[in-house]
Structures are given as structure tokens and as C-alpha cells.
Amino acid sequence: MTCKAVFLDRDGVINRAIVVDGRPYAPRKFSEFRLMPGARAGLARLRKAGLGVVVVTNQPDVARKLIDPEDLDRMNRRLITELAVDAVKVCAHRQDEGCNCRKPRPGMLLDAAAELGIDLQRSYMVGDRWSDVEAGHAAGCYTLKIERGYANDRPARADAVVRTFAQAVNHIIHRERNYA
Ligand SMILES: [Mg+2]
Ligand SMILES: [Zn+2]
Numbered sequence: 575m576t577c578k579a580v581f582l583d584r585d586g587v588i589n590r591a592i593v594v595d596g597r598p599y600a601p602r603k604f605s606e607f608r609l610m611p612g613a614r615a616g617l618a619r620l621r622k623a624g625l626g627v628v629v630v631t632n633q634p635d636v637a638r639k640l641i642d643p644e645d646l647d648r649m650n651r652r653l654i655t656e657l658a659v660d661a662v663k664v665c666a667h668r669q670d671e672g673c674n675c676r677k678p679r680p681g682m683l684l685d686a687a688a689e690l691g692i693d694l695q696r697s698y699m700v701g702d703r704w705s706d707v708e709a710g711h712a713a714g715c716y717t718l719k720i721e722r723g724y725a726n727d728r729p730a731r732a733d734a735v736v737r738t739f740a741q742a743v744n745h746i747i748h749r750e751r752n753y754a
Contacts, residue, residue, distance in 0.1 A: 698746055
């Protein structure tokens, strides 16, 4: 059985990114991990529409030893237990390690699709940076960018650009009802 899913970037989409000088960073302590307003309701609406939900997140601070893996685990477990996310895929590598999972590469999406039976062509990727959009595009998904105007962002060829996670959810549900 194959299913459709929404792949979601984590920081800046589900939880607040720590923004310094216009650049987003991942929270490094569990106490800094705050859900975005509307994250819980938006995820519930996606589930109700029959879509799987998979979080795909780059966390190079693990390789840099700037975050305790236990804190990261607690954050990600919270997404599964409280928000009913189906799976959380983490790339814990630095950019110079050249792995296949670090976005903009699509490795995390491809792995999750193989494990969970997800039809990538009928699925979505939502993120707040160019690398999220590129990963989704490379995996064959419909891509949505939440535009936050980060200082270190780059142009991306998203299928849709929105301002908030709630708008991304509206767009997906509307598209599912009318075109899917
Ligand atoms: Mg992000
Ligand atoms: Zn990786």
C-alpha cells in the first residue's frame, strides 16, 4: 500500500528557529524548543485529510558537538508523541561530510518513502529555506516554501510560496480536494 505524505522541515516550520542577524539556527537545548503557533492545528488538519506527516531535518550541530543528542531526541520524540508525526528523519552530518541525507539532497525523503511506502510524486515538501525546496524537488514532490526572508537564503523554485505554516496547510488541502 502506498500513501501520500507531507514532508516537513522542522526548525522554522514546526518549532521556532533561533534567528540571529537574520539567520535561522536550530534550538540547542530542549528548553529552547518551542512549537510555532498553529503547528499543532495544522498537523491535525493534514492528518485529517489522510496525509502522512514526516519531519526531515538537518542537524549539523550534532556532528559539531554543539547539541547533546539526548536533547535532540527529546525534541523529536515530542513531535511523535504530542503531534502524531509518523517519523522524524535527521541528518546529523556537517556539510563537508558529503552525505546523501543532508538537504538539499533528497536522501531523507527517499529513505522515508521506502520505509513507509510513500508515493513521492503525490507528496509534498514544506520548508522555510531553499535547501528544503531543492530536496523536495529532487525527490519529485510538490514543494511549498514558507518565505521568511532569511539573510542567508537563496532563490528556490518552489511550486508555491506562502507566509505561514497555516497557509501551507490550506494550500495543500485545497490542492488535494480539487486536483488530487
Ligand atoms: Mg528550517
Ligand atoms: Zn547526512
